[in-house]
Amino acid sequence: MAAVYKFKPYNVGRWVIWSLFALVLLLAPLVFTSNLSTTMLAQMGIAVIACLSYNILLGQGGMLSFGHAVYTGLGSYMAMHALNAISGGTLNIPVSLLPIVGGLTGMGFAVLLGWVTTRKSGTTFAMITLGVAELVFAMSLMFSEFFGGEAGVSGNRVAGQPFFGITYGPQVQVYYLIAAYTFVCVALMYAFTQTPLGRILNAVRDNPERVEFIGYNTQRVRYTAFIIAGFFAGIAGGLAALNFEIVTAEVVGAGRSGAYLLFTFLGGATFFFGPIIGAILMIIAFVLLSELTKAWLLYLGLVFLFMVMYAPGGIASLIMMNLRVAKYGKLRQIWTSYLGLGLTAIVMLVGAGAMIEMVYHLQLNTGRHRQVHGGHPEHQRAGQLVWFGLCHAHGFGLV
Amino acid sequence: MKPFALELKDVRKNFGKTEIIRGVSLAVETGERVAVIGPNGAGKSTLFNLISGRFGPTSGDILLNGQRIQNKTPYEINRMGLARSFQITNIFPKLSVFENLRCAVLWSMGYQYTFLKFLSGLKDANERTDQLLEMIRLDKKRDVLAMNLTYAEQRALEIGVTIAGGADVILLDEPTAGMSKSETSRFIHLIKEVTVGKTLLTVEHDMGVVFGLADKIAVVVYGEVIAFDTPEAVRANASVQEAYLGAPVADSQAGGH
Numbered sequence: 001m002a003a004v005y006k007f008k009p010y011n012v013g014r015w016v017i018w019s020l021f022a023l024v025l026l027l028a029p030l031v032f033t034s035n036l037s038t039t040m041l042a043q044m045g046i047a048v049i050a051c052l053s054y055n056i057l058l059g060q061g062g063m064l065s066f067g068h069a070v071y072t073g074l075g076s077y078m079a080m081h082a083l084n085a086i087s088g089g090t091l092n093i094p095v096s097l098l099p100i101v102g103g104l105t106g107m108g109f110a111v112l113l114g115w116v117t118t119r120k121s122g123t124t125f126a127m128i129t130l131g132v133a134e135l136v137f138a139m140s141l142m143f144s145e146f147f148g149g150e151a152g153v154s155g156n157r158v159a160g161q162p163f164f165g166i167t168y169g170p171q172v173q174v175y176y177l178i179a180a181y182t183f184v185c186v187a188l189m190y191a192f193t194q195t196p197l198g199r200i201l202n203a204v205r206d207n208p209e210r211v212e213f214i215g216y217n218t219q220r221v222r223y224t225a226f227i228i229a230g231f232f233a234g235i236a237g238g239l240a241a242l243n244f245e246i247v248t249a250e251v252v253g254a255g256r257s258g259a260y261l262l263f264t265f266l267g268g269a270t271f272f273f274g275p276i277i278g279a280i281l282m283i284i285a286f287v288l289l290s291e292l293t294k295a296w297l298l299y300l301g302l303v304f305l306f307m308v309m310y311a312p313g314g315i316a317s318l319i320m321m322n323l324r325v326a327k328y329g330k331l332r333q334i335w336t337s338y339l340g341l342g343l344t345a346i347v348m349l350v351g352a353g354a355m356i357e358m359v360y361h362l363q364l365n366t367g368r369h370r371q372v373h374g375g376h377p378e379h380q381r382a383g384q385l386v387w388f389g390l391c392h393a394h395g396f397g398l399v
Numbered sequence: 400m401k402p403f404a405l406e407l408k409d410v411r412k413n414f415g416k417t418e419i420i421r422g423v424s425l426a427v428e429t430g431e432r433v434a435v436i437g438p439n440g441a442g443k444s445t446l447f448n449l450i451s452g453r454f455g456p457t458s459g460d461i462l463l464n465g466q467r468i469q470n471k472t473p474y475e476i477n478r479m480g481l482a483r484s485f486q487i488t489n490i491f492p493k494l495s496v497f498e499n500l501r502c503a504v505l506w507s508m509g510y511q512y513t514f515l516k517f518l519s520g521l522k523d524a525n526e527r528t529d530q531l532l533e534m535i536r537l538d539k540k541r542d543v544l545a546m547n548l549t550y551a552e553q554r555a556l557e558i559g560v561t562i563a564g565g566a567d568v569i570l571l572d573e574p575t576a577g578m579s580k581s582e583t584s585r586f587i588h589l590i591k592e593v594t595v596g597k598t599l600l601t602v603e604h605d606m607g608v609v610f611g612l613a614d615k616i617a618v619v620v621y622g623e624v625i626a627f628d629t630p631e632a633v634r635a636n637a638s639v640q641e642a643y644l645g646a647p648v649a650d651s652q653a654g655g656h
Binding site: 191192194195196197198199200202203205206207209210211212213214215216217220221224228 | 472474482491502506511
């Protein structure tokens with residue numbers, strides 16, 4: 001029986017999923033050809049690695065880190081300095097290997113800083129990571145030789161010998177480098193979840209006390225996992241350095257760390273593929289949503305709030321739940337309710353969105369033109385209308 | 400002379416100024432089954448916590464197969480061949496039954512902290528896990544998450560995780576706590592079966608179980624062992640009857656089994 005069970009994962013399903021993943025990475029820039037989409041795809045690849053590496057801590061090890069950007073960011077800096085050394089002729093490695101430099105940097109700092117942070121678990125761990133993150137950010141302002149001060153460090157990725165005509169000048173070449181790293185890193189991180197250490201890490205997440213009584217040092221398990229997460233985070237950082245050709249202090253900042261946490265959670269920390277969804281959403285939010293509206297952070301906060309309260313497993317768990325429902329053929333019975341729910345949700349979202357936009361508009365205008373309370377009559381009227389609509393939406397939702 | 404499987408020499412434990420364990424000496428021979436009994440708050444669980452390394456004793460020596468273990472961490476003691484279960488079920492709720500047991504098997508199979516091997520390729524560990532699943536009668540629940548098991552099944556898994564590493568000395572802290580009469584007798588049968596040839600210490604409240612399972616009984620009252628002998632001798636011991644059992648109760652419970 002065991003043999004049959006173990007045969008299954010090697011079966012067609014796994015090959016199909018990984019081939020599809022490779023195909024998506026390969027074909028995406030051919031489908032979305034605009035400049036903007038190529039940039040976004042490249043950023044998505046980087047974010048996928050970063051969020052998955054963060055999830056080794058959060059989802060698999062139960063370690064709530066508030067300072068993951070330290071490892072991606074320092075990876076970025078070191079990769080950028082290495083790039084400049086290549087340009088200056090003092091270092092002789094191919095540009096394609098720079099992300100590895102980033103990875104080793106992330107790993108090195110994880111060895112150093114993780115030794116302190118992983119001594120504790122739970123709330124204490126979270127606090128220490130926060131402290132370490134603040135520390136590194138403060139350092140970034142102090143040591144401007146390394147961190148480049150406010151302007152950051154920039155470089156030119158067209159350096160060294162071209163490799164089979166690949167110069168990394170065009171964005172699409174960088175995309176394919178990122179795609180290759182993304183595929184390999186995702187595969188490696190998935191493989192990690194299938195190893196003894198990966199499984200014991202889950203056990204440490206569930207019940208660290210018991211793990212001590214089955215022969216494992218929980219501290220060492222956490223530490224090793226932290227180092228591995230640091231390595232992959234550094235690779236993401238190195239890729240980001242190549243992609244943007246500039247590294248500023250914000251890459252080690254608390255905002256970046258918070259984004260990894262937020263979007264890993266949104267995507268779903270309980271499933272391996274959850275953070276991939278989260279990473280894609282992160283780039284969409286950062287690039288598109290922020291263009292669309294000034295209130296994007298507010299929306300993000302609201303979405304996060306609702307997810308934490310009503311779907312703590314993130315989007316991945318919602319997908320898996322519905323897949324299970326579909327598997328038993330029950331989706332047919334509930335799709336009308338889903339439709340109703342979707343419609344009311346849309347009405348409510350539009351209502352809430354319109355209101356938020358208007359309030360923002362009003363506030364900003366007030367600031368700009370020094371208007372007194374009340375604003376234009378149209379605004380007021382429109383506001384009333386929206387309140388009306390919103391109340392209706394609420395009524396629908398309740399029914 | 401062969402050392403005792405487990406030996407306690409004048410072990411004491413204070414929490415602040417309160418003395419919980421007040422000089423316990425105990426010597427358990429290899430292969431013996433010992434029931435530790437005593438009223439609530441007597442220090443039975445604390446004693447188990449001291450032996451398994453959860454707390455360090457304030458003074459005294461604890462020896463496992465002749466080696467001192469009193470200042471070692473739980474995982475070091477576990478690697479030396481001592482495993483324990485918990486009074487309140489202490490398993491990995493979000494892992495399947497199979498994964499729970501496999502985690503407990505890994506160290507003893509020498510896989511340690513490796514991340515360069517796939518779990519599915521560890522033939523010996525997987526076989527041992529399947530074997531354990533059958534031993535604790537949970538082979539039909541193989542892929543169920545531990546948190547979705549019934550209480551009795553969780554207790555069985557608790558025992559499974561405890562014995563999985565193949566430790567020679569097993570401490571079971573109230574394995575039948577909260578079980579019905581019929582479940583208890585089935586469970587005791589299971590415990591006997593899976594601990595054949597091992598040294599067993601168990602905290603137990605059910606006198607019927609105690610007299611049916613144990614080769615020897617240790618009576619703990621107020622942090623001291625007031626008797627450590629065969630069940631018959633303990634039952635006849637006047638100070639035990641006075642301090643803990645209360646003669647009529649003991650007789651009726653033991654007789655009723």
